[in-house]
Amino acid sequence: MSKEELKARKKAERRSKMMTRMANRTFSKDPNFLDRMAMRTLQKRVRSTPVDDPELDHDGPIKPFE
Amino acid sequence: MTAAFNPEGKVVIGDVVCTICDIGCQLKAESVDGVVTKVRPHDHPMLRKNVCYKGTAAPHIHNHADRLRVPLKRVGERGEDRWEEISYEQAMDEIAERLKAVVDQYGPEAFAASTSGWNTQTTHGCDRRFMNALGSPNWISGVSLCAGNTAAVNKLTYGWFPMPDFGNTKCVVLFGHNPRKHSWTPIYNAINGARANGAKVIVIDPRVSDQAETADLHLRITSGTDAVLCFGWLNVIITEELYDKDFVENWTVGFEELKERVSEFPLERVEEITGIPRDLIVESARMYATAKSAVIPWTPITDMQLNSTSAIRLHSILRALTGNLDVIGGEMLGGFNPDYIPESKLQLHELLSDEQKAKQLGSDLHPAYTYRAQEMLKEATKRAHGYEYADIVMGCYMANPSAVFRAMESGDPYPVKAFFTLGNNTLLSYPNQHRIHRALMNQDLIVAHEIFMTPTAMLADYVLPGDVFTERNHVADSWSWSTRLTLSQKVANPPAEGSSTYQFWYDLAHRMGFGEYFPWNTLEEVLDHRLSPSGMSFEEFSKVAHMHAQEPEYRSYEKAGFGTPSGKVELYSSVLEELGFDPLPYYREAPQPSAEYPYRVFTGVREDSFFQTGQRQIKVLRKRTPVPRFFIHPEDAERDGLSDGDWAVLETQTGQVQAMVSVQESMKSGHLRVPHGWWYPEMREEESELSGAFISSDAVLCPDEPEDLDYEQGIPHFKGFPGRLRRIDGPPVGIDPEMLDLL
Numbered sequence: 001m002s003k004e005e006l007k008a009r010k011k012a013e014r015r016s017k018m019m020t021r022m023a024n025r026t027f028s029k030d031p032n033f034l035d036r037m038a039m040r041t042l043q044k045r046v047r048s049t050p051v052d053d054p055e056l057d058h059d060g061p062i063k064p065f066e
Numbered sequence: 067m068t069a070a071f072n073p074e075g076k077v078v079i080g081d082v083v084c085t086i087c088d089i090g091c092q093l094k095a096e097s098v099d100g101v102v103t104k105v106r107p108h109d110h111p112m113l114r115k116n117v118c119y120k121g122t123a124a125p126h127i128h129n130h131a132d133r134l135r136v137p138l139k140r141v142g143e144r145g146e147d148r149w150e151e152i153s154y155e156q157a158m159d160e161i162a163e164r165l166k167a168v169v170d171q172y173g174p175e176a177f178a179a180s181t182s183g184w185n186t187q188t189t190h191g192c193d194r195r196f197m198n199a200l201g202s203p204n205w206i207s208g209v210s211l212c213a214g215n216t217a218a219v220n221k222l223t224y225g226w227f228p229m230p231d232f233g234n235t236k237c238v239v240l241f242g243h244n245p246r247k248h249s250w251t252p253i254y255n256a257i258n259g260a261r262a263n264g265a266k267v268i269v270i271d272p273r274v275s276d277q278a279e280t281a282d283l284h285l286r287i288t289s290g291t292d293a294v295l296c297f298g299w300l301n302v303i304i305t306e307e308l309y310d311k312d313f314v315e316n317w318t319v320g321f322e323e324l325k326e327r328v329s330e331f332p333l334e335r336v337e338e339i340t341g342i343p344r345d346l347i348v349e350s351a352r353m354y355a356t357a358k359s360a361v362i363p364w365t366p367i368t369d370m371q372l373n374s375t376s377a378i379r380l381h382s383i384l385r386a387l388t389g390n391l392d393v394i395g396g397e398m399l400g401g402f403n404p405d406y407i408p409e410s411k412l413q414l415h416e417l418l419s420d421e422q423k424a425k426q427l428g429s430d431l432h433p434a435y436t437y438r439a440q441e442m443l444k445e446a447t448k449r450a451h452g453y454e455y456a457d458i459v460m461g462c463y464m465a466n467p468s469a470v471f472r473a474m475e476s477g478d479p480y481p482v483k484a485f486f487t488l489g490n491n492t493l494l495s496y497p498n499q500h501r502i503h504r505a506l507m508n509q510d511l512i513v514a515h516e517i518f519m520t521p522t523a524m525l526a527d528y529v530l531p532g533d534v535f536t537e538r539n540h541v542a543d544s545w546s547w548s549t550r551l552t553l554s555q556k557v558a559n560p561p562a563e564g565s566s567t568y569q570f571w572y573d574l575a576h577r578m579g580f581g582e583y584f585p586w587n588t589l590e591e592v593l594d595h596r597l598s599p600s601g602m603s604f605e606e607f608s609k610v611a612h613m614h615a616q617e618p619e620y621r622s623y624e625k626a627g628f629g630t631p632s633g634k635v636e637l638y639s640s641v642l643e644e645l646g647f648d649p650l651p652y653y654r655e656a657p658q659p660s661a662e663y664p665y666r667v668f669t670g671v672r673e674d675s676f677f678q679t680g681q682r683q684i685k686v687l688r689k690r691t692p693v694p695r696f697f698i699h700p701e702d703a704e705r706d707g708l709s710d711g712d713w714a715v716l717e718t719q720t721g722q723v724q725a726m727v728s729v730q731e732s733m734k735s736g737h738l739r740v741p742h743g744w745w746y747p748e749m750r751e752e753e754s755e756l757s758g759a760f761i762s763s764d765a766v767l768c769p770d771e772p773e774d775l776d777y778e779q780g781i782p783h784f785k786g787f788p789g790r791l792r793r794i795d796g797p798p799v800g801i802d803p804e805m806l807d808l809l
Binding site for chain 2: 021023028
């Protein structure tokens with residue numbers, strides 16, 4: 001592995017650790033200002049839209065031990 | 067009790083970890099007055115796509131009319147399905163008394179148990195804890211065929227079972243693995259995410275699977291020859307010097323010996339055995355080895371072959387030689403989450419004496435995942451992972467299931483007379499179902515802990531109703547495979563006479579006289595104990611976060627070496643050598659198709675609608691897959707005079723089953739795929755034996771005599787044994803007409 005490749009790998013590793021710290025902030029149940037900032041950043045990066053998949057719907061009311 | 071659960075409230079919403087399958091998606095569950103009404107995708111942006119239609123069907127499963135709610139005691143002959151309802155307390159008193167009688171007469175090793183960490187979510191290690199305190203080494207599980215055995219074999223090579231870093235990888239290699247939108251959904255999403263980041267995908271699969279359709283390269287391998295393809299790749303990688311020379315020099319042992327073994331597999335031979343053109347072998351090997359980073363995710367296909375140990379080791383060796391171990395975008399040796407006590411530490415293997423460990427069934431012929439082999443790694447495991455019995459995916463220290471069932475049937479080498487099964491439909495879950503049936507019929511005591519009456523539970527003396535994931539609190543760590551902790555909250559009430567698996571072992575241990583090993587009175591106290599390194603109780607954890615990921619640590623082996631005797635990646639395995647096996651991977655040819663049995667039968671096929679042997683009574687799922695189907699190629703259908711929609715009998719030298727024929731161009735000629743785990747809950751009211759357990763179950767088909775098994779682990783060859791098809795007039799009698807109308 002060349003010096004440049006090693007340098008790039010180290011950089012990617014630092015970035016991955018930073019992303020994990022940011023993700024952990026977004027899992028907070030009682031978010032503070034920094035947690036909310038992290039969530040906004042994540043939402044921009046992930047761009048995940050809510051799931052709209054009709055296969056996930058199962059018709060019919062649910063009663064106990066129906 | 068949890069903050070989210072309020073039995074007197076109206077709507078309660080909680081974070082839950084789904085256990086309808088083994089992948090463990092975090093979802094949101096809603097309940098009204100203690101009854102779960104909805105399970106939906108999580109609202110977190112990273113999690114919201116991780117959901118399938120099995121997960122959202124959870125309320126239909128958890129509230130089903132056939133859900134077991136009261137303990138049952140057998141009153142008819144074994145398997146006759148006649149019961150009386152008794153209280154939980156009475157059931158546990160009687161079970162303890164009868165288990166004591168078996169132990170007194172035959173010794174503690176006469177007790178065996180089969181449990182599923184997938185279906186019950188966790189046992190908190192307490193099944194093993196109970197057995198170790200009692201003195202029995204004979205614990206078996208489906209993980210001996212699926213993931214757990216891979217973990218144990220990975221451990222032989224580099225001391226741990228790695229987790230792919232999909233988020234950063236540049237190449238994904240799928241050996242027959244086919245994650246789909248509604249099956250192993252998070253892995254499907256992770257592969258798509260990797261593709262979006264520029265990763266190449268190589269699929270090795272006899273048929274044109276969903277993943278193969280969009281792969282960069284598709285290698286249509288002859289089933290059961292994975293090990294040979296790996297040798298072909300290694301041939302290219304070594305010849306063209308595409309391996310990581312620094313890593314090989316500093317962190318492996320046995321490279322020269324491996325090189326010599328690889329030279330026995332010139333590409334002409336690899337092409338001949340695998341059926342893959344050599345140009346494609348070379349191209350794919352280069353693509354894998356020259357990618358900046360690459361992963362070979364776990365696959366249930368390589369788990370289940372005659373060459374399973376060699377093929378799994380070859381995957382490990384490829385990871386190591388290409389420098390993909392514990393690097394970004396490669397395969398992470400995560401270790402344990404320091405905030406959570408792992409299951410294996412709760413199992414108390416140190417309680418079991420050497421004398422009892424030596425009695426573990428199957429350890430004589432097939433020791434790889436038994437105490438006999440894994441104890442040889444104790445010191446290395448302690449050095450590298452801090453605890454001598456560190457385990458991943460429950461995969462180490464298991465007895466061999468085939469050996470256990472032989473002992474249960476015949477008393478050889480000693481009698482096994484009491485069998486407990488928790489969240490595991492044992493009869494349909496291991497090879498040679500007819501032998502398992504005879505084994506179960508020869509027991510003095512069988513206890514089943516289940517959520518539905520299964521064919522296995524129908525053979526029990528006592529059937530106890532279990533709980534489900536919406537009815538219990540938990541913190542999931544993917545059975546120590548992941549360093550991430552995921553919250554699961556109780557939002558609904560379990561049946562009044564139901565119990566968690568922890569409660570079951572706790573109550574039994576206290577009745578058996580070794581309650582001191584079960585000091586935690588409730589599941590929440592167990593969770594408090596497991597979270598104690600974090601300084602938080604479960605209650606506190608559940609208020610702080612719904613998930614917590616451990617920061618990745620790269621090249622962790624640089625601190626204390628790999629968890630092997632040499633401290634390096636053992637291309638040449640010192641443990642296998644000491645046990646008398648070939649220390650290098652090799653290839654052993656499986657029985658080939660013949661004029662009499664022209665198909666390569668490939669069992670264990672997972673259908674999106676179900677997980678393992680479950681959910682056939684859940685109409686919203688069953689309607690998607692109303693009956694089992696054999697998948698064959700049009701050429702084979704024409705030869706055998708079969709058309710799409712016909713019903714047929716598949717015969718092997720071990721047994722026969724029936725299913726509908728599905729003729730598909732995507733199949734590889736000569737191959738026949740058989741779905742896993744079929745039985746017919748609707749036949750319980752009919753005369754059919756054990757709810758049609760023998761009609762369509764793939765477990766009937768595969769032999770498991772010692773010569774049929776992988777040498778080192780004792781794994782059956784589920785992926786390509788000979789069989790033949792014969793047309794029959796129509797479906798089996800007793801199938802729900804509503805299901806037949808859907809065809």
